[in-house]
Amino acid sequence: MDELNQLFREMKTEFSYKLxxxxxxxxxSEEIITSQITxxxxxxxxxxxxxxxxxxxxxxxQEKRISxxxxxxxxxxxxxxxxxxxxKRESYFQLQDKILDIINNQMKIKTERFEIQSVKRFGNIEKxxxxxxxxxxxxxxxxxxxxxxxxxxxxxxxxQEEFPKKVLDVRRDLKIKQKMEIEKGNIAYIKYDKLIIKDxxxxxxNKRVLSESPEHISPNENNYTQKxxxxxKYRANSNSITSYMNTKTIPKTQEYYNKTTLxxxxxxxxxxxxxxxxxxxxxINIDTEQSSKIKHNNLYFATYNVRSLSSHxxxxxxxxxxxxxxxxxxxxxxxKRLGNSIxxxxxxxxxxxxxxxxxxxxxxxxxxxxxxxxxNFNGLSERVAILNLSFDKLKLSIIQVxxxxxxxxxxxxxxxxxxxxxxxxxxxxxxxxMGDFNAKIGQAKSGENxxxxxxxxxxxxxxxxxxxxxxxxxxxxxxxLFKKKDKRRWTWRSPDGxxxxxxxxxxxxxxxxxxxxxxxxxxxxxxxxxxxxxxxxQTAHKKSRKNYGNQPKSSLLQDDEIKxxxxxxxxxxxxxxxxxxxxxxxxxxxxxxxxxxxxQLAYNPANQSxxxxxxxxxxxxxxxxxxxxxxxxxxRSMKNELSALYKLTSKYLKTDYEEHRKNIIEKHLTSNSSxxxxxxxxxTHKSWITSLHDSTNMVHNRRDILKIATAFYKKLYSESRxxxxxxxxxxxYNEKPSHTEYIPFDITEILSEIKKLKNDKSPGSDK
Numbered sequence: 001m002d003e004l005n006q007l008f009r010e011m012k013t014e015f016s017y018k019l020x021x022x023x024x025x026x027x028x029s030e031e032i033i034t035s036q037i038t039x040x041x042x043x044x045x046x047x048x049x050x051x052x053x054x055x056x057x058x059x060x061x062q063e064k065r066i067s068x069x070x071x072x073x074x075x076x077x078x079x080x081x082x083x084x085x086x087x088k089r090e091s092y093f094q095l096q097d098k099i100l101d102i103i104n105n106q107m108k109i110k111t112e113r114f115e116i117q118s119v120k121r122f123g124n125i126e127k128x129x130x131x132x133x134x135x136x137x138x139x140x141x142x143x144x145x146x147x148x149x150x151x152x153x154x155x156x157x158x159x160q161e162e163f164p165k166k167v168l169d170v171r172r173d174l175k176i177k178q179k180m181e182i183e184k185g186n187i188a189y190i191k192y193d194k195l196i197i198k199d200x201x202x203x204x205x206n207k208r209v210l211s212e213s214p215e216h217i218s219p220n221e222n223n224y225t226q227k228x229x230x231x232x233k234y235r236a237n238s239n240s241i242t243s244y245m246n247t248k249t250i251p252k253t254q255e256y257y258n259k260t261t262l263x264x265x266x267x268x269x270x271x272x273x274x275x276x277x278x279x280x281x282x283x284i285n286i287d288t289e290q291s292s293k294i295k296h297n298n299l300y301f302a303t304y305n306v307r308s309l310s311s312h313x314x315x316x317x318x319x320x321x322x323x324x325x326x327x328x329x330x331x332x333x334x335x336k337r338l339g340n341s342i343x344x345x346x347x348x349x350x351x352x353x354x355x356x357x358x359x360x361x362x363x364x365x366x367x368x369x370x371x372x373x374x375x376n377f378n379g380l381s382e383r384v385a386i387l388n389l390s391f392d393k394l395k396l397s398i399i400q401v402x403x404x405x406x407x408x409x410x411x412x413x414x415x416x417x418x419x420x421x422x423x424x425x426x427x428x429x430x431x432x433x434m435g436d437f438n439a440k441i442g443q444a445k446s447g448e449n450x451x452x453x454x455x456x457x458x459x460x461x462x463x464x465x466x467x468x469x470x471x472x473x474x475x476x477x478x479x480x481l482f483k484k485k486d487k488r489r490w491t492w493r494s495p496d497g498x499x500x501x502x503x504x505x506x507x508x509x510x511x512x513x514x515x516x517x518x519x520x521x522x523x524x525x526x527x528x529x530x531x532x533x534x535x536x537x538q539t540a541h542k543k544s545r546k547n548y549g550n551q552p553k554s555s556l557l558q559d560d561e562i563k564x565x566x567x568x569x570x571x572x573x574x575x576x577x578x579x580x581x582x583x584x585x586x587x588x589x590x591x592x593x594x595x596x597x598x599x600q601l602a603y604n605p606a607n608q609s610x611x612x613x614x615x616x617x618x619x620x621x622x623x624x625x626x627x628x629x630x631x632x633x634x635x636r637s638m639k640n641e642l643s644a645l646y647k648l649t650s651k652y653l654k655t656d657y658e659e660h661r662k663n664i665i666e667k668h669l670t671s672n673s674s675x676x677x678x679x680x681x682x683x684t685h686k687s688w689i690t691s692l693h694d695s696t697n698m699v700h701n702r703r704d705i706l707k708i709a710t711a712f713y714k715k716l717y718s719e720s721r722x723x724x725x726x727x728x729x730x731x732x733y734n735e736k737p738s739h740t741e742y743i744p745f746d747i748t749e750i751l752s753e754i755k756k757l758k759n760d761k762s763p764g765s766d767k
Contacts, residue, residue, distance in 0.1 A: 069162040071192070072637060076136045077119075077162035078145060084157075085121070085129040099134055106155065115141055133162055137644070140620050167193045220580035270654050298515070299391075300326050301398065303434040303504055305333040305492075306524070309360070312684065318612060319347065320622060321524040327532065328367050329387070331400030333436040333504075335361035341377045342688035344368070350685070351387060353379030359466060362400045362435065376700040377690065378426070384419045388701075391537050397427035401435035406462055413462070417469060424473060432535075433475060434506040435529065439463040441477065441505070453480045456489045456502045466505070468617040475507040478517050478533055488519050491529045502533050512538070523626035525646050565602035572598055613660045618652040621645055724749040 024479065083098055096119050103111045117135040124130075136142050142161075149159045163171065170193045177195055181188035187198045275331070309315055309332065322330070332352070334760060338361075340353045349371060352363030360382040366374065375388040375395070387398045404412040424431065442450035442459030451470045456479075459467075470477060479502065490500035513536045520530040527640070530588035614622075625645040626636055661682055668678035691700045692708050699705055 001462050021156055043526040048575055067164070071167075074162045074164065075128055076139050076142050077135070078134045078142060078159055079162045080132040080134060080157065080159055082157040083129055083132055092119065095121070098125055102152075102157065103145065103382065106157075107145060107151050109141075109144050109148055111141065112159065137648075138624070139623070143243040149540070159678055163192075212723070267735065271590070290471060295631070297537045299328050299508075299535040300532060301331070301432065301434070301504060301535060302327055302484060302520070302530050303327040303331040303333070303400065303436070304522070304530040305402070305436045305526060305528035306525065307334050308336045309352070309363075310336045311654075313650070313657055315350075315656065317622075317649070317653055318524055319345075320614065320619075321522045322365070324523070324626075325520055325530075325532070327365075328370060329389075330365040330530075331387075331398065331434050332363040332365060333361075333402040335363045335529075337361055340378055340690055342690055343685040344371075344688060345685045349374070349688075351379075353382060353385055355382040360402060362402050364398070364400060365747075371456070375700055376702055378700045380423055381419050383416055384423050386423050388428065390761040394430065394537060395428040397431045399427065399431065399433045401433065401437065403435070403437045403439065403462070405438050406460065413465065417465065430510055431475075432506065432510070434504075434531070436504050437462070437466050438503050439466045439505075440501055441466060441480075443478070451476050451480075454481060454483050456486065470507055476511045477519050478508055478511070478514055479531065481511065481514065484518075491519060491531055493527055493529075497525065505527060506531055508533075508535075510535060523622060523629060524550070525650065561602050565598050568598035569595060614656050615659075618649060621649050621652060625649060642743055660766065 001421060044535045080102065083102070087094075097111065099116065099119055100113065103109055117137050119132060119134050121130040121132050136145075142686060145159065152158060164495075168660060171190055172192050174193075174195045178188045178190060181195075181197050189196055217430075237448070293655065306314070306318060309318065335352045335354060336358055337352045338354045338357060343350045346368075348368055349366045350363065351366070352361060354361035362379070362383060362385045364377070364385070364387045366387070373389050373391060376388050377385065377387050379385040383402050383404075385400050387400070388397045388400065399420070401416075403416055418724070420433070420706070424433075439462035440457055441452060441455060441463040442457055445456035446469075447534055448467065451467060469475075489502050491502050491504040493500050508514065515534045517531065517533040517535055522530055571593075576590055576594060625642065628634070628642045628645070631638060634642070639735050664682050665675065665678045668674055668681070689705055691698050691708075692705050694704075699708060
């Protein structure tokens with residue numbers, strides 16, 4: 001029995017030991033499993049945290065993009081408050097008419113219907129009229145409206161910029177802070193969703209404290225200081241004609257006259273003056289054509305594919321674009337103007353030749369101050385033309401070309417180079433060949449270093465033909481002489497902007513005289529860029545006394561300005577003659593001042609620009625187009641705006657020219673009742689004689705044409721042409737003319753001829 005008890009005790013002890021070991025193992029297993037599960041869960045949560053952070057950053061970026069899109073979409077938007085809503089179901093066009101009426105009549109800004117992109121009311125229907133959101137086509141129009149919103153004071157209508165809802169909430173809170181800063185004495189204003197605070201002390205413009213003048217001043221310096229002070233006093237009172245006459249700049253005492261030395265000059269300035277004074281700093285508008293005659297030895301010549309100059313509006317746009325650059329001669333490709341003509345405009349001379357309606361055509365634009373340097377213009381075909389110029393002993397031939405495209409037949413390109421070789425045979429020794437060759441020359445190959453130095457892109461078949469032509473005639477391609485970046489080499493861009501090639505070239509045997517060549521972006525509707533070269537001419541200047549004159553060309557063009565000038569000058573001289581206490585020098589100075597002041601007061605810039613063709617609205621659009629062209633790269637909205645500006649400027653140029661013609665005709669019909677004077681003022685150019693028949697051949701040279709015309713009229717009006725007729729009775733008359741029987745017209749013949757006439761060519765109805 002005792003043995004059994006002992007055995008049970010041992011078993012119990014053994015079971016308790018095993019149970020404790022099992023519990024320990026279970027506890028350790030639980031800890032291991034828990035740690036593994038915890039580690040695995042932490043790993044999973046780390047990935048989720050990273051994903052959450054990424055989503056949060058993406059959400060922030062999306063919110064920024066949405067804010068940027070909202071800001072851009074509302075960039076041209078305005079909100080009109082207080083516009084009456086008579087009918088709850090008012091149509092879109094009724095709402096648009098209300099806005100146009102407010103802008104045109106109340107805000108005094110001329111606005112057309114197409115300048116408003118959209119109008120709509122928003123908000124809940126209440127007793128008060130709902131506000132109107134107006135989207136304009138241009139940002140400039142929005143700025144104009146905000147400047148003129150002062151005219152709406154007292155009409156219960158107000159205008160403000162449109163902002164997104166979040167920005168409005170931010171601006172509402174910022175206005176409270178702005179008010180607090182203004183009360184502190186600071187300058188505070190809200191810019192979109194930010195508060196700008198500036199201390200008034202920061203707005204002082206004193207960059208440094210000016211040093212004090214020394215106390216000791218010599219007598220000569222004292223006299224000079226008195227003269228400077230009197231000159232400043234005279235400038236301050238320049239609104240009055242007699243202010244300077246009556247100003248006591250020098251004490252009129254006998255002691256002063258005893259100390260006064262002889263005057264610096266005793267004669268009036270003139271063409272025969274051998275000692276001209278120094279140029280006076282007088283602010284007078286000098287004629288631009290006179291100032292454009294730059295005394296330098298550089299000739300700026302360029303080639304440009306204009307795509308079309310078929311209308312006068314295109315020529316106006318090109319003239320406006322060319323005012324931004326420096327040039328002397330520009331060769332034109334694809335002018336698309338019919339005929340062979342030379343036209344002299346106000347600032348330039350246009351040469352062109354065209355044979356196919358709406359296609360091809362070449363020409364030149366030459367600055368007017370080179371008029372005396374022109375020898376002749378010869379248009380060989382609608383693809384090749386020659387312009388011969390003369391500079392002292394240097395005679396220069398410029399050949400402008402427009403080659404067939406790569407899709408044209410080979411016969412056309414062979415005929416083109418045949419005509420080009422004919423032009424070279426007719427040219428002077430110094431020659432420039434330039435234009436749109438529609439060829440890619442690529443990189444230089446072995447043995448081509450004399451023609452090509454720095455290539456661009458790859459070469460095609462037309463490029464091989466151009467290289468062969470350059471080798472045969474020893475004409476280096478000037479585009480390759482200077483190492484330029486690729487973005488400053490291409491001259492043509494495809495409509496989608498993905499392809500850019502260099503196909504416009506300038507070739508010349510004056511390689512050593514070319515100092516630079518560059519590609520220029522013009523604010524003009526063309527897919528080409530201008531290529532301009534600078535040629536240094538080895539010409540000697542002939543000094544002439546007339547270049548030393550200090551009398552600028554008068555800017556008084558209107559009759560009323562000249563009349564006002566003469567009246568003011570007469571008054572000034574009469575006041576001047578009353579004052580007897582004058583030396584010769586002071587009298588001369590005051591006389592010069594009277595003349596220049598009278599001219600300044602009589603000059604009215606409004607008269608000079610009142611007959612301008614392109615108005616300010618179109619000029620602003622042209623400037624905006626030029627600004628967008630310079631931005632690289634462009635966003636999608638910029639591209640859309642630029643595309644719209646191309647169409648809008650073309651339309652406005654045509655409208656401005658028609659408006660200009662209508663105003664000139666109305667002016668002359670009202671004042672003179674003469675349409676002839678109106679047409680005379682509207683005449684844009686003067687045509688030259690392109691060629692004349694001599695006894696043997698056709699003459700194109702300007703000097704030879706002048707000689708032939710002079711000889712013709714001398715012979716026509718010479719006395720030797722008058723026959724010796726002593727009396728009227730010596731002239732024999734056939735008193736009995738031969739009688740011919742005439743058949744009267746039939747009614748059918750009359751009706752058939754009337755049907756051939758064009759409609760709307762005479763007053764009254766055509767029916």
